[in-house]
Amino acid sequence: MLCYLQPCLTSLGESNPMKRLRIFWALLSMPMIGLVTGCGTESPDFRVNNVYMEKISRELDVKFAGQRQEDVYTALTAMFGTPDLPVVTGGEDAGVSDVLSVENLHLAAGPVIKDYEAGKGLYRQHCAHCHGVTGDGYGPTAKFLNPYPRDFRMGTFKFKSTPVGYRPTDDDLTRIVRNGINGTAMPSFKEMLDSGQIDAIVDYVKYLALRGQTERSLISLSGDYGYETPEETTETQAELLSKEVLVDEILGAIVEEWTSASETATEAEGRDPVYDFSSPEFDQSELDESIARGQQLYYGAGACVTCHGPTQLGDGQTTDYDNWTKDFFGEAAKVADAELLDAYLTAGGLPPRNIIPRNLRQGVYRGGRRPIDIYWRVKNGIDGTPMPAASSQLTDDDVWDIVNFVLSVPYQSLSQPADMPEFVRDRN
């Protein structure tokens, strides 16, 4: 029978009527009942978000061990299933079909059983060793990589066309899977996977993000409820674990963020052809002027110099942290607090690392090297990082000037000193 339902079924013997009702709802709403899976090998489970529970328990002075945690994860399993059998219960009501296709999830999910069964278990075959089965960026290789693999559970992605605070579009995620991320361990999959398989992986990443965001919402919300007496527990469960809260309120709000993502994408007018080498109208003097204006803005109104440094080496501000770290340590990023750091590492967080502004002299651009990619980084800022959006007082032309300047920096004499001997490879 369904091994993964075992804990649920066992708890049906529960005497608390409220809890029985809740589990009943959970079971009823699992559309995959009737599917039979092999019970021979142990399937991996999603990892519990201990770091976030530790954060909320510190913030609100509540304990997550026991009923509070059990309720969060019973609800989460009922809503999202397991790594082998992903579902989005209540997804219809919440409009999840606009975000992902459940069929795609089944292509991407599950174990990699046989080599010749191509196109199944894609996520575990290609992604899980870095991003983890849970999408928490804590796969077996994570510790050895710098930067760490992305943790999808906040729903925050850095390299995208939408402003800070908005979800990425399908195109954004597809671009990353296809092209990889230059300067990081994230490889390109465009030669290895066909577009249908990449779509399936993108949908699965969104599923893991939806699940992770829901998990965080549930943990955070549950912290505001009481579990001290049986009456209080019953009252809490009746409200917290109702369809109104789980589906209409929590999942509905998260799904809406994702469905509205493409509307928020920043459209940029095509770059002026005089800046484009490949255009017949290309005019070097126009480009030089644009670069000079961009340089002024870099040091002035753009405020780029504060972090990327006076010589663009990315050394203006090197002690900050990204949001995945600040989520636990707070905006002041009290990483130096030994007790706090210990609690974070014990809960399973990866050792915090500073986020370093990009060294613009290297010409390695993680979010892509097309002018439009740099435009998005400057115009919108980089989500989850200290990189802010350009001031609203800068015009689009100003932003393009900054883009032109940034793209010119690796070719400046400072980056490539003239008196440096040419590198000649010795060949035998």
Place this chain on the structure above:
Amino acid sequence: MQKILLTVTLSLMLVSGASAQKWGTIKGRFVLDGDAPSASKITVTKDVAVCGANPLFEETLVVNEENKGIRDIMVYLNLGRNDKLKAHPDYEEAVKKPVVMDNVGCRFEPHVVILQVGQTLEIGNKDPIAHNAKVDTSSNPPINPIIQANSKVEQVYKKAERRPANVSCSIHPWMTGRVMILEHPYSAVSDADGNFEIKNLPVGKWEFQFYHETGYVEEANMDGKKVSMKRGRLELEVKEGETDLGELLVKPAELK
């Protein structure tokens, strides 16, 4: 509980007619029940010419040295999930005015603000240097715009937040603040003397939430009695006219 209370309130309203709604004001003063901690000075590492002009201090816990009043404790009405409330007509105009949080001398002034859904948050920059305001809301999309010298950015929030959101500036890492967004106007932030006042509440019993940057305030001493406030919540009766809670003594351990 809240639901029952609301039902009672509603039926009372029906009996007496909505126009006869009575209003009351609630006020009090947060006082530290212990020695005021000495403010720790911030080492300015960036834009020293501007930010280092005046000494800057950590503002997580600010206690008035003379009267021990605690600044920046948020007090707001905590509505139950299905509760509806009709605010006093005086508030209709208030929501149209923006709530201002300025960057002044490389700190956020005020340090803590509360606004209503639909109200504009105006983040100004009165300094001669650029700042950015990273507002990490969770129910609303977070923002992180650069604010040039002597300019401002505006943001309208569409949803209420569950808990106050962090505000910070990535350029000047010591700069922090808090923003809370509520679906009603009934809130206050204690001033430099620890005073707070919420005007024109509908008369009756309401649950209030007490929040300080260090977490919910879960215990206070009122009128010589220890009052325990689970998860920072306390039910209070709002009477017609003014209800003065007097001094709410808070132990330093509550604010850690």
